[in-house]
Amino acid sequence: MRFNRILRQGCSALLLCLASTTGVYAEPETTPTANPNGTLAATLGIERTIHSQRLDQEQSYSVFLPKHYDPAKAYPVLYLFDGQEHYLKTLGVIEGLTDGIWPSMPDLILVGLDNRDRMRNYTPTHTLLLPNGENGSPAYARTGGGTAFLDFIDKELRPRIQQDYSTSHLSILAGHSFGGLMTLEAYRDKRDFNAFVAIDPSLWFDYPDYYRQLEADLKTGDDEGTKRGALFIAASDNPFTPGLGMSSLHRDLIQALGESLSAGDADRVLSTFYPATDHSSVVLPALEQSLAWLFYGYRIGLTANGPNSPEVINGYRVLSHRLGAEIKPERPDLQFQWAYLSQRLPASDQTPLFKELLEHYYPDQPIEPRGKMAH
Template identity: 30%
Template sequence: MKNLLLFTFIIFSLIGCKQKKDTINIKKQKNEIIIGQIDSLYSNILNEYRELWIHIPESAKDSFSCKTKYPVLYLLDGPSHFSSVTGIIENLSHSLTVPEMIIVGITNTNRTLDLTPSYVARAKYQSGGGNKFLDFIEKELIPHIEKTYPASIYKTFTGHSLGGLSVINALINKQKLFNNYIAIDPSLSWDNRAFLNVADSILSTNKFNNRGLYVGVANTIGTEMDLDSIPDTDFTFHIKSILQFVNSLETKKDNGLLFKWKYYNNDTHASVPLISEYDALRFLFAWYTLNAYELTSRNSTLTAQEIMKLINAHYANISDQFGYEVFPPERLINSMGGLFMSNKMPKKAYTLFKLNIKNYPKSTNVYESMGDYYLSQSDTLNAIKEFKNVLKIGENKTIKKKLERLINRFNKK
């Protein structure tokens, strides 16, 4: 089966400044689409190897600084959800709705043992190894990821079904380990709701400041039943356990937890992960998106200085959240500058192009944009200077020809 997956091992020098010594170097073929690589880690806590499915943002190999880091999403049942979650994050990060992220898909050798917080003698499979499994994540997996990959300390933990139960277990017992928790149709009925009752108590008495939780709830009762009047049956025990949890949590307004839940009437237990992941990421990273349309509106009365102040404040907040400095994305600032040029607001455009040069001094694009700005202002001398800066960084035939024409024109004056 593994031979059918769109995976391969790739050399780590392409993804960051740190390299893994035992990485297998398989040449990437031109007709391959690669979304990740397979890593493995021996756990002394679990006494076994664990396979890891790793996605590194494409921009990591193009980063200008070894200091570039990325938030990490730790994904339970990795093989089942890796491709869909990777696609969602790549799509949302391209639109700057969420940050680019490293994705770590965690595999199981004994799923029920790993993901359940208590032992149930009558259970069909081994159980109760959930806390040991979380110890493995905290003490072995996360240090390995942060040592091997360009990973930041900002982390999201997500799981479905028993994986969702494990996520809630982590929120309760290791609340400082992750920043965000995504529990998708979690199996909170486990052990006759014994863990659910413990969780409810802890959520009532503890503080969860700067932590976020999203719970997705699938329709596991059919269309004939009303969500507000579900009878007590074995068939409804699963969803009623989740509803007990989310309804109780909604009353705990002073525990500091950023919380939202949603019922997906048109989705089953099997189909709900995809849409829940999308909605969860939109909710948990709502603070990430800069409202560029508002700042660049033709009707805006903001000055260049006021726009800069708002941009700096927005990315200062992101930096505080992530624990490291985050610069406004080059393509966003460049696009905003281009809009200002189109709207005949050259002073605002100049301010943004200058910001990009400050933040991305090794990018050819920032000097080319500034050169085009000067050309629009009939400042040929400064345009020539900026285009020369492009060529100092690397060969560019288009800019070279453009520069030659400008110099010839300037010399004829």
């Protein structure tokens, strides 16, 4: 994706400040490695291209690496539809939630997918009609290529990301509008992601046929051994529906599906309505809440009375269940937090907490405080 296209989206002052000091750089000749100090400079992204045989096209994407990227460490990956529109917003949320002494989520790799043919690649079925029964634009003739695009992500892009970067078993798929629709399609199809974030998905597309099939498939639940990942669904307060004008159908369909799914699995499905937002402004708050919810329990929130180590361990157990993967606090973070409290609050009752957590999660490694965070 071209960096000047990214800057044209409405970014917050924080992101514009970030953009003024760093930039997207071209595809490297070799796989990135840590610099002599053990870190890789924070950038807005590595711009890359892959030829897709399934799509018969060149597909560009951008990769953001944590500022202390270490090839010896494995990182979760967030795959983002419409990267040219939402890359910077997502990057800002990630930076906010991973920053500081008490991070709310682990460092991760962000992969923003550029979009070349949205009507083909981001639609799960073929239709020529709008919800009112009238013909859509000429672009509707190309609809229905969504399955091939998901196959591209699974079979071509993910292997490339795993080859080029140090990735863990944890992955998230996120999208907005048609990207949100494809996120739900991937969730329906039980694609291999631990979590799905569908923001204001375009459930009006191919309505009512696709919606009814999606609803029926998701009501069947999970078969043994094919459990779906966690799901976050966001609905904006959007009073418009394509083809119907002033109509709440778009909003109502999202809320109905989200409420139905969360009622069946409240621990792993969260549906949220955002009043006073529209189809565009809902993206930023939904991104922040979705990642904060998915990783709820990761942050060790100290209070005057706690927590104790069993509470923290149980929080990570619940978090691991939600994401279907073992999640544990980073050893350097625990060491730094221990050192930080020991230096500033030497009489604090909470300093033994970090020793106990290190003994629980890393029993075969030295148990000691140190002054450097993992991120």
